[in-house]
Structure formats: structure tokens, C-alpha cells
Amino acid sequence: MNAIVGMCHFCEAHGPRPLFCTFTTDDEKHATESSKSTVECTGCTSLGPETVYVSRDDGGTIFCSRESIPNTDVMAFLRQAAIRSITCEVSWSKEGGVVYFSETLGHVLSLMFQLRDTRARGLRRWFSIVVLMRDKMLLLNITPVLSEHMLKISKELQSLADSVFNEEQKICSQRALRLTTGSYDFGQSRSLIQLSGDGEIFKRLHSHFTWMLKAGALTYSETLHTSQEMLRKINPNSIKQSIFEENACSVPSDEEYMPLRALENLLSQEVFRILLYCTLTGIDIVIKSQHQNASSIAKGLTRLFPLSNINSTRIRLSNNSEQVQCTGRLCVVDSETNNFYCKWPGVLPPKCPTIMNRIEASMKNSNIDDAVLHQYIKSLQLEWLG
Numbered sequence: 128m129n130a131i132v133g134m135c136h137f138c139e140a141h142g143p144r145p146l147f148c149t150f151t152t153d154d155e156k157h158a159t160e161s162s163k164s165t166v167e168c169t170g171c172t173s174l175g176p177e178t179v180y181v182s183r184d185d186g187g188t189i190f191c192s193r194e195s196i197p198n199t200d201v202m203a204f205l206r207q208a209a210i211r212s213i214t215c216e217v218s219w220s221k222e223g224g225v226v227y228f229s230e231t232l233g234h235v236l237s238l239m240f241q242l243r244d245t246r247a248r249g250l251r252r253w254f255s256i257v258v259l260m261r262d263k264m265l266l267l268n269i270t271p272v273l274s275e276h277m278l279k280i281s282k283e284l285q286s287l288a289d290s291v292f293n294e295e296q297k298i299c300s301q302r303a304l305r306l307t308t309g310s311y312d313f314g315q316s317r318s319l320i321q322l323s324g325d326g327e328i329f330k331r332l333h334s335h336f337t338w339m340l341k342a343g344a345l346t347y348s349e350t351l352h353t354s355q356e357m358l359r360k361i362n363p364n365s366i367k368q369s370i371f372e373e374n375a376c377s378v379p380s381d382e383e384y385m386p387l388r389a390l391e392n393l394l395s396q397e398v399f400r401i402l403l404y405c406t407l408t409g410i411d412i413v414i415k416s417q418h419q420n421a422s423s424i425a426k427g428l429t430r431l432f433p434l435s436n437i438n439s440t441r442i443r444l445s446n447n448s449e450q451v452q453c454t455g456r457l458c459v460v461d462s463e464t465n466n467f468y469c470k471w472p473g474v475l476p477p478k479c480p481t482i483m484n485r486i487e488a489s490m491k492n493s494n495i496d497d498a499v500l501h502q503y504i505k506s507l508q509l510e511w512l513g
Contacts, residue, residue, distance in 0.1 A: 131205065133148035133258075134319075136213075139170075139247070140168055141171055143212075147173040147332060156197075170317060170318055172194070182333070201259075212255035213239055213253050236270055246317060254284070273342075288322050383426070390427040398467050398469055401469045401475065408480065410473075412442045413458070413460070414443070414460045415444075415459070430501060454472065458470070
């Protein structure tokens with residue numbers, strides 16, 4: 128999982144700061160180069176600038192834990208996450224983490240908790256665990272898994288800190304001492320190792336954070352499918368006569384098929400509108416073949432079909448001897464002295480389909496030629512078909 132898991136704390140001298148972070152990388156240099164830190168403070172120090180914890184899985188992924196991240200932009204994002212996770216993005220329900228989003232930098236899952244410290248102001252120190260990620264949906268999906276484990280880590284640290292706190296209180300009660308003397312001056316914040324009493328605490332955190340990064344990738348994985356692959360997997364028959372057919376995006380040339388504007392001029396605008404409506408709404412068309420342009424008209428109308436291989440049953444030619452019965456699902460085109468008319472019992476509705484209106488508007492636009500017009504109509508057909 129491509130994310131960063133960090134431990135942050137509130138330093139009484141320097142404010143909220145990242146303390147320790149774990150990330151995945153494939154660059155061996157990140158496992159050897161020194162961390163860059165400008166703060167000389169016991170509480171803000173974890174591994175030291177020269178120490179890096181490294182783990183590798185079977186797939187070759189490198190998990191690095193160190194004080195800072197080599198990338199300056201990501202480190203700035205981690206510092207901002209430390210500030211927000213401790214000061215404002217706080218969940219008082221104590222049941223899990225808080226997710227907040229930033230479209231420019233990234234998205235964060237954070238869990239704030241407290242550790243008892245006899246030398247801290249208020250006898251408590253603020254800490255937080257943050258998960259930084261660019262993928263919002265992935266972060267939301269794995270939040271329950273990560274949040275549960277972050278809560279377990281905080282409970283483990285609190286248990287260790289409570290043991291140290293109770294032992295120190297037995298030696299000298301800091302609360303009673305402060306009430307008696309009215310003074311508080313213990314210098315720098317203590318490190319997490321001193322608070323927990325465990326010299327291997329950062330090795331434990333490295334193990335925990337590495338598990339979170341690996342578990343996030345195993346719990347929820349995404350596979351990117353194209354629409355064609357997905358449809359073929361779910362319903363193989365659904366891609367037939369669809370935008371995935373071969374040559375679905377090709378536009379016939381004007382030499383092969385009559386241009387639509389020329390077809391409108393030949394038929395008249397009234398007849399062309401009826402045929403346009405019938406073609407788009409699934410009404411079959413029969414063209415009487417005594418006219419010399421009958422085949423050209425039939426081929427020209429196929430420009431209005433999303434796919435050319437379905438025109439054989441939708442538009443056909445008929446000789447004069449064939450008796451064709453006009454119905455609501457069949458429109459007959461005939462001619463008298465080169466004047467075309469339609470035999471169709473239906474009428475155009477007051478509000479025609481949107482694609483029909485868009486085709487008519489594009490045909491009336493004198494600023495585009497026939498080649499651009501036919502390409503635009505093809506894009507409308509593919510949008511309609513898709």
C-alpha cells in the first residue's frame with residue numbers, strides 16, 4: 128500500500144511535530160541515507176538521524192522507518208498532519224480515527240491519544256498516529272482495519288506509560304510536589320523510550336506500522352478494468368452491437384454514402400424529419416425501388432445508425448409489385464415525379480428525442496462542413512449507444 132504511517136507528538140518546546148514514520152519504497156538509498164532534522168530536543172528524537180529500520184517482503188517491497196522522509200514536500204505534509212491531528216482533528220468518542228481530506232496535499236487518517244508523564248504539563252503528553260495517502264477511496268475503505276490497529280497501538284503505549292508513571296509516583300508524587308512548591312521546571316520533553324520504559328519501543332512501532340501498510344494492501348486491493356473487460360466478464364453478450372464492435376467509431380466517406388444534407392435536399396425537409404425520427408426510434412423503413420436514387424437513399428440513412436451492421440433489417444428496398452402494409456412500426460417511402468413522400472400512420476411528437484434535435488441543429492449550422500458534421504453525428508451516436 129502506497130502510504131505513510133507516522134507517530135507525532137506535542138513537544139512543549141517546539142509544538143506538534145512528527146516523531147517517527149514508516150513508508151514503502153523501492154529505492155535502496157532511502158534505507159541508508161541520513162535523516163534531516165534541525166531540532167535538538169530529547170522529546171523530538173526517536174531513532175536519531177543515522178538509524179533506519181528496514182524490512183523487506185517476498186515481493187521486494189522495502190519498508191523503511193526513520194525520523195524523517197527524504198521528500199521535502201511529503202515531509203511538509205507530514206508536519207501539517209501532526210499539527211492538525213493533535214490540535215483540531217480530534218475524535219472525542221475514543222472509538223477510532225478521524226479521516227480528513229485535502230485535494231492538494233493528500234488525505235489523512237489520524238488517532239489522537241494521551242500518555243501519562245510525571246514531568247509533563249498536566250501530567251500528560253499528547254500523541255497521534257497518522258496515515259497519509261493520496262487515494263481517498265482506498266483510505267476510506269481500509270479505515271476500519273487501520274483504525275482498529277491504531278487503537279491497539281495507543282492502548283499498548285498507554286499501558287507501558289502507566290506502569291512507568293505509577294512507579295515514579297511511588298517515589299515522589301508530582302501532583303503533591305507541584306501543589307506544595309507551586310513551581311514546574313523540568314526542561315525538555317522526555318523521549319518515548321523514557322515514557323514507555325521500553326528501549327525497543329521504536330522497533331515495535333516499526334513492526335506495527337509495517338503490518339498496517341501490508342495489511343492495507345492485502346485487505347483491499349483494486350483492479351482497474353476497462354469497460355469492455357468488465358462487460359465481457361459480467362455479460363459477454365452485452366458487448367455485441369455496442370460501442371466495442373469493430374469499426375464502431377469509423378465514419379463512412381461521402382463517396383460511399385450520400386451526405387445527410389444532400390439527402391435532406393433530395394427528400395425534402397418534411398420527409399427527412401420523418402425518416403430521421405423513424406430511424407432513431409426503431410421504426411423499420413421500406414423504400415420503393417423504382418426511383419434511381421433508392422439505393423443511395425437507403426445507404427445515406429444508415430449514417431444515422433450507431434452500427435452499420437444492423438441496417439440490413441431496418442432499411443430495405445422493395446419493388447413495385449410487392450404489397451407493403453403501412454403500420455405504426457413500418458414507414459414506406461415512395462415517389463411521384465421525383466417528389467418523395469412517406470406512408471406512415473404515425474405523427475411526429477411535439478417534443479422529439481434529444482439526439483434528433485441535436486442532429487438537426489448541427490445540420491443547420493453553416494459553419495461546419497459535411498465531414499465535420501458526420502464526425503459529430505458519429506460522436507452523438509456513440510454517446511447514445513454507450
